Amino acid sequence: MGGNEFQAGAELTHVLVVRDLTAARDFYRDVVGAEVVREYGGTSAVMRLFGTWLLLVTGGGPTPDKPTVLFAPPEDPDRVSHEMTFRIRDCQASYAELRRRGAVFLTSPVNHGSEIRCFFRDPDGHLLELSQIT
Template sequence: MTTDFPGGAELTHLLVVSDLARSRDFYRDVVGADLVREYGGTSAVLRLCGTWLLLVTGGGPTEDKPTVTFTPPADADRVSHEMTFRVVDCRAAYATLRARGARFLTPPVEHDAEVRCFFRDPDGHLLELSEGR
């Protein structure tokens, strides 16, 4: 099923972070995102794998989301979402990102349909490298 928005649309993935500079540097220098712009020390917009990534610091309710508070993950081992990077060669991507400072939970693990491994950003957001077989 395709969702069609009048005039088109692009998807932005938003992550709430505790230290904007640290997270911006991680996604730019370790993962390879392009920094597009920053806003007042509270948010940064990056391009990553053909999509937008918005890093924001936490904040309380606003007029348009009166019951919502943005906070970074309280417990990195309890995950409600992750971002998966589908790669051609999981082991090569693992070696590249590890050399740039990414800390992985384990080296790549082989499964029937894929090779995959997981790492976290500075706030504990879970990220995955996955190679289809």
């Protein structure tokens, strides 16, 4: 592979494995503000969120192209291997709006000097962060 063949026209999709597709779809649509693009098979929802793709899928076993891989939602929400950070202009206002929409935060925004941030989880325990650079 030479040149820009890999990058030309490419877009990034975040895949999150969820227990309840309806609950996850509703959370990302109604709380976070994602646009539902399509759903299929009762197991997947494709969404647009802040200029990127978000694919919510229910768990499943190996397939011919990933013969040893099991898709499963997080077992322990306090052990994180993936997080999405939303870079926003006003952390306090975004925190208040998302709480109004039903998001449950770990703490209120914390000022770290160069950054104000706070964390919340989706219905499956995936960690999400609001971050304001000061």
